[in-house]
Amino acid sequence: MSPSTKYTEYDAYAAAAEEAAEGRVFDVNGQDWDQMVADARDAGDERLVVNMGPQHPSTHGVLRLILTLDGETVDECRLGIGYLHTGIEKNMEYRTWTQGSTFCTRMDYLAPIFNETAYALGVEKLLGITEQVPERAQIIRVMMMELNRISSHLVAIATFGLELGATTVMLNGFIEREYTLDLFEEITGLRMNMAYVRPGGVAQDLPSGAMSKLRDYLDRMPKRLKAMRKLMDDNPVYKARTKDVGYLDLTGCTALGITGPVLRATGIPWDLRKSQPYCGYETYDFQVHTQTTCDVYGRYLVRMAEMEESLKIVEQCVERLQSVKGPVMVEDKKIGWPAQLAIGADGMGNSPRHIAHIMGTSMEALIHHFKLVTEGFRVPAGQVYAAVESPRGELGAHLVSDGGTRPYRAHFRDPSFTNLQATPAMAEGGMVADVIAAVASIDPVMGGVDR
Amino acid sequence: MSSQNPEQQAEQAADRLPAHREDERAEQPVARTGMFGIQGTGDTSGYGRLVVRQAPKVSSPRPFGGPDGAAEAGEFDEIADQLARLLPTYGEAVERVVVHRGELTLHVKREHLAEVARTLRDAPELRFEMCMGVSGVHYPSDEGAELHAVYPLLSITHNRRVRLDVSCPDSDPHVPSIVDIYPTNDWHERETYDFFGIVFDGHPALTRIMMPDDWVGHPQRKDYPLGGIPVEYRGAEVPPPDQRRSYT
Numbered sequence: 001m002s003p004s005t006k007y008t009e010y011d012a013y014a015a016a017a018e019e020a021a022e023g024r025v026f027d028v029n030g031q032d033w034d035q036m037v038a039d040a041r042d043a044g045d046e047r048l049v050v051n052m053g054p055q056h057p058s059t060h061g062v063l064r065l066i067l068t069l070d071g072e073t074v075d076e077c078r079l080g081i082g083y084l085h086t087g088i089e090k091n092m093e094y095r096t097w098t099q100g101s102t103f104c105t106r107m108d109y110l111a112p113i114f115n116e117t118a119y120a121l122g123v124e125k126l127l128g129i130t131e132q133v134p135e136r137a138q139i140i141r142v143m144m145m146e147l148n149r150i151s152s153h154l155v156a157i158a159t160f161g162l163e164l165g166a167t168t169v170m171l172n173g174f175i176e177r178e179y180t181l182d183l184f185e186e187i188t189g190l191r192m193n194m195a196y197v198r199p200g201g202v203a204q205d206l207p208s209g210a211m212s213k214l215r216d217y218l219d220r221m222p223k224r225l226k227a228m229r230k231l232m233d234d235n236p237v238y239k240a241r242t243k244d245v246g247y248l249d250l251t252g253c254t255a256l257g258i259t260g261p262v263l264r265a266t267g268i269p270w271d272l273r274k275s276q277p278y279c280g281y282e283t284y285d286f287q288v289h290t291q292t293t294c295d296v297y298g299r300y301l302v303r304m305a306e307m308e309e310s311l312k313i314v315e316q317c318v319e320r321l322q323s324v325k326g327p328v329m330v331e332d333k334k335i336g337w338p339a340q341l342a343i344g345a346d347g348m349g350n351s352p353r354h355i356a357h358i359m360g361t362s363m364e365a366l367i368h369h370f371k372l373v374t375e376g377f378r379v380p381a382g383q384v385y386a387a388v389e390s391p392r393g394e395l396g397a398h399l400v401s402d403g404g405t406r407p408y409r410a411h412f413r414d415p416s417f418t419n420l421q422a423t424p425a426m427a428e429g430g431m432v433a434d435v436i437a438a439v440a441s442i443d444p445v446m447g448g449v450d451r
Numbered sequence: 452m453s454s455q456n457p458e459q460q461a462e463q464a465a466d467r468l469p470a471h472r473e474d475e476r477a478e479q480p481v482a483r484t485g486m487f488g489i490q491g492t493g494d495t496s497g498y499g500r501l502v503v504r505q506a507p508k509v510s511s512p513r514p515f516g517g518p519d520g521a522a523e524a525g526e527f528d529e530i531a532d533q534l535a536r537l538l539p540t541y542g543e544a545v546e547r548v549v550v551h552r553g554e555l556t557l558h559v560k561r562e563h564l565a566e567v568a569r570t571l572r573d574a575p576e577l578r579f580e581m582c583m584g585v586s587g588v589h590y591p592s593d594e595g596a597e598l599h600a601v602y603p604l605l606s607i608t609h610n611r612r613v614r615l616d617v618s619c620p621d622s623d624p625h626v627p628s629i630v631d632i633y634p635t636n637d638w639h640e641r642e643t644y645d646f647f648g649i650v651f652d653g654h655p656a657l658t659r660i661m662m663p664d665d666w667v668g669h670p671q672r673k674d675y676p677l678g679g680i681p682v683e684y685r686g687a688e689v690p691p692p693d694q695r696r697s698y699t
Contacts, residue, residue, distance in 0.1 A: 081660065082661040082662065087677075090670060091692070094693050125553075256635045257582060257583065257636075383614075385603045394583065406697070409588045409589075409671075413584050418583075420638075451661075
């Protein structure tokens with residue numbers, strides 16, 4: 001068959017299979033392993049190119065590592081990504097500004113609240129209503145973000161343990177995360193991908209039972225984090241696998257654009273919550289923790305300390321929420337989503353009172369609801385960049401409006417995407433086993449990398 | 452200002468739109484006609500003969516102020532002044548300066564991108580040591596500058612942000628690579644190439660990153676369809692998102 005330019009007919013691998021690449025190719029298809037090892041030994045190649053992934057359990061989703069090995073040493077490390085590309089940015093151009101939060105929450109699926117907040121802050125900046133977002137909404141945003149930071153870091157540490165072969169760490173991490181997700185479910189109705197933070201505020205106020213659940217959580221969590229520290233901090237096996245592994249210093253971090261715990265493990269206290277505060281972070285009392293070791297163990301310690309700080313912030317939020325009452329969406333009825341949500345027998349939906357109002361008593365309210373839901377609001381033309389400190393680093397939203405009811409362009413600078421570029425710098429020259437530790441310490445989420 | 456209405460005049464002045472004579476504006480290309488994007492006789496809105504011309508290019512006057520939006524000279528003026536002092540070709544390199552929503556955007560000519568970026572990174576007074584990647588934008592109606600590459604820069608030293616905006620025509624989609632200045636842009640430039648077809652000259656290995664290697668087309672351009680199939684639900688058919696009625 002002659003090569004075709006149509007991607008549906010063209011087979012890029014057809015030629016490669018016939019001609020074969022340089023050297024001998026071993027396909028691992030469940031044949032006798034001993035036989036294959038013997039073959040590889042007889043072939044006498046100095047270097048071996050190994051494909052790790054995209055379905056390897058320790059590559060955090062669908063990441064593909066192409067390793068050139070000289071014995072146990074990694075000579076060269078390349079990464080292949082794009083297996084989880086879902087076209088979220090393109091899709092957002094075909095929905096209203098409010099619908100955008102439903103899409104972008106699915107990018108970095110371990111930190112949905114951060115995706116939504118970065119997006120919402122960007123839209124609010126474009127609208128010029130940053131100051132008008134009610135205080136209660138800002139407090140709820142901060143609280144949700146910090147809870148999300150805890151759940152995300154817990155997964156980071158849990159999967160990290162699993163990849164190094166410690167099932168106990170994994171189980172402990174996931175159990176604690178489950179408690180956080182229970183809170184999310186209580187507050188937003190969903191465990192993940194909530195689309196809770198919307199341009200102008202949040203989708204709905206806290207339900208009546210949330211405060212007592214939050215207090216239970218705050219009572220329980222510090223002890224559990226202490227227990228995790230007890231298990232890991234001085235564990236000789238853990239330290240042997242993580243100390244002086246995956247080294248990346250400050251110069252490397254700035255050149256490669258690395259932010260988040262990896263950057264803070266080089267000793268620089270760069271945290272957007274402190275340096276360029278948003279959502280009122282400047283009014284909370286918390287510390288930015290750093291380490292100076294630049295290694296995997298340092299990044300772990302930074303994450304642990306950040307969870308403890310997050311608990312402090314959540315505590316302050318709970319305290320404030322008791323006294324600060326009021327709306328959770330901007331006053332401007334031309335922007336604030338008209339529908340109010342309520343829990344019914346079949347789950348969450350539009351509140352019956354709101355439906356009764358628009359269907360029974362006010363035709364204007366119905367028109368208003370209809371216009372805002374189908375057409376959406378218009379956003380003045382321009383471009384903005386809004387950034388938040390996500391668990392993995394700077395999450396930036398570059399939003400462009402042409403004055404219409406839909407984003408003209410929405411681009412997300414996902415920290416996982418940028419940080420993953422550091423893998424070769426951390427892994428080359430080290431052992432194969434340390435590649436796993438290096439990748440895990442970056443904590444990439446492929447949903448965010450590929451978007 | 453073209454309007455005679457004092458209210459509109461005040462509005463335009465507040466928007467800081469550049470003065471454009473009526474005839475000048477009329478010469479600019481038409482961006483769209485009618486409402487709702489409907490062709491032919493389908494438009495019953497009464498706006499069928501509405502002609503919307505392309506918006507004039509905005510440029511902010513001095514003083515630029517700072518992120519807080521103050522009227523007096525501030526941080527943004529400092530950045531512009533320092534850059535003008537350190538870069539002999541400043542007047543030629545920076546086409547326009549836009550301050551909007553507390554953010555500073557320098558529209559840079561592509562020939563000068565590398566020197567502008569290098570000065571911003573290396574000068575101690577500027578020291579934008581981090582680049583937050585590249586984001587492409589496709590404006591099919593902006594003739595001669597259809598493709599834009601946008602670089603948000605961050606200075607940890609001075610805790611400031613600035614944005615570089617570089618454009619290139621669709622017929623010659625080339626922008627110099629700045630991977631040698633900001634190595635972090637390696638993947639970002641590959642992504643922008645993949646999605647918009649902007650060729651970053653000098654990039655060490657400009658290949659697709661998200662789409663398969665043998666993919667045809669650049670998916671995030673405006674002329675690339677979203678795709679999708681109509682979905683049937685309880686007897687009614689919902690068209691794919693890009694074929695639904697839109698309001699812009």
